[in-house]
Amino acid sequence: MAFVAAGDITVHYELTGPSDAPVVLFANSIGTNFHIWDEQVKALGGRIRTLRYDMRGHGLTDATPGAYSMNMLADDALCLLDTLGIEQAHVCGLSIGGMMAQRLAVKAPDRILSLVLADTASVIGPPEIWQSRIEAIRAGGMASIAAGVMPRWFTSAFLESETERVRGYVNMVSRTSDAGYIGCAMAIRDADLRGDCARIACPTLVVVGEQDQATPLPQAEELIRAISNSQLKVITGAGHLPCVEQPAAFTDAVFDHLQTVGVVAPKETVRGNRNWHAP
Numbered sequence: 001m002a003f004v005a006a007g008d009i010t011v012h013y014e015l016t017g018p019s020d021a022p023v024v025l026f027a028n029s030i031g032t033n034f035h036i037w038d039e040q041v042k043a044l045g046g047r048i049r050t051l052r053y054d055m056r057g058h059g060l061t062d063a064t065p066g067a068y069s070m071n072m073l074a075d076d077a078l079c080l081l082d083t084l085g086i087e088q089a090h091v092c093g094l095s096i097g098g099m100m101a102q103r104l105a106v107k108a109p110d111r112i113l114s115l116v117l118a119d120t121a122s123v124i125g126p127p128e129i130w131q132s133r134i135e136a137i138r139a140g141g142m143a144s145i146a147a148g149v150m151p152r153w154f155t156s157a158f159l160e161s162e163t164e165r166v167r168g169y170v171n172m173v174s175r176t177s178d179a180g181y182i183g184c185a186m187a188i189r190d191a192d193l194r195g196d197c198a199r200i201a202c203p204t205l206v207v208v209g210e211q212d213q214a215t216p217l218p219q220a221e222e223l224i225r226a227i228s229n230s231q232l233k234v235i236t237g238a239g240h241l242p243c244v245e246q247p248a249a250f251t252d253a254v255f256d257h258l259q260t261v262g263v264v265a266p267k268e269t270v271r272g273n274r275n276w277h278a279p
C-alpha cells in the first residue's frame with residue numbers, strides 16, 4: 001500500500017506500469033474506492049503507467065470535515081501529480097471522478113492530455129437528491145443509504161446474478177466515511193461544470209452504461225455536444241459502473257481512446273503480444 005501527503009490530506013494511491021510510459025490517472029465515483037479500476041489496471045497496466053487513488057473522503061485517503069468542491073478535488077489530483085513528479089497525464093474519471101476531471105482539464109490544460117469521462121455529467125442533480133441523502137446519512141449513518149444506492153449503480157441482471165459482489169459493494173458504501181461522503185455529496189450538489197465543458201480542448205471520450213440510472217445517456221450526449229473534440233461510447237449491459245459490470249468492454253473503450261490519442265500501439269500489435277482479456 002502506498003500513501004503520500006498531498007496538500008492537507010494523506011492520499012492512498014497505487015502507481016504501476018513501466019516508469020517511462022504515459023500516465024493515466026483514474027478517479028473513482030462517490031461511495032467507492034480505487035478498486036473499481038481493478039480490471040482496467042490489470043489489463044492496461046503492462047502498457048501504460050496507471051495511477052489510481054482514493055478520492056478525498058474515500059477508501060484509505062483522509063476524510064476532512066465540511067463541504068468539498070470540484071475545485072478542491074481537482075487541486076487534490078494536481079497535488080498528487082506534483083508530489084509524484086508527474087508533469088502530464090491522461091485522466092479517466094467516473095461520475096464525481098469525471099466531474100473532477102472536467103474541472104481539472106480546464107484548470108491545468110497544459111498538464112491534462114486527454115479525458116475519459118465515464119458515467120458523468122456537468123450537473124448531477126437535482127440538488128434535493130443530494131441534500132436528502134446528506135440528511136439521511138446525518139441521521140442514520142452510511143449503512144442507512146448503502147443498499148438503496150445499488151439499483152442506481154447496477155443493472156437488475158447484475159443485482160440478481162451477482163449477489164455476493166453486490167453485498168461487497170454495499171459494504172464498500174457502508175464503510176465509507178460519513179464526513180467524506182457528505183463532503184463529496186456537497187461537491188456534486190453544488191457543481192455546475194457547463195462553463196468548464198465548453199472550454200475543454202483535449203481529446204475526450206465520453207462513456208456511458210446504456211442502463212445508467214444516475215447519469216443516463218442523454219446527459220452523456222449533452223457532454224458530447226458541449227465538448228468540441230469528443231466521442232461517445234455506450235456500453236451495453238451496464239449501469240452506472242461499467243468498469244465493474246462490463247470490464248472488458250470498458251477497458252476496450254479506454255484502450256481505443258488511448259490508441260486514438262497516440263498513447264498505445266495499434267490494437268493488433270498489443271493484443272497479439274498479450275492475452276488481452278485474460279484474468
Ligand SMILES: O=C(O)CCC(=O)CC(=O)O
Pocket residue numbers: 028029030031094095096097124149152188214215240
Ligand atoms: O449514488 C448514486 O445514486 C449515484 C452517484 C452519482 O451519480 C455520483 C457518483 O457516482 O459519483
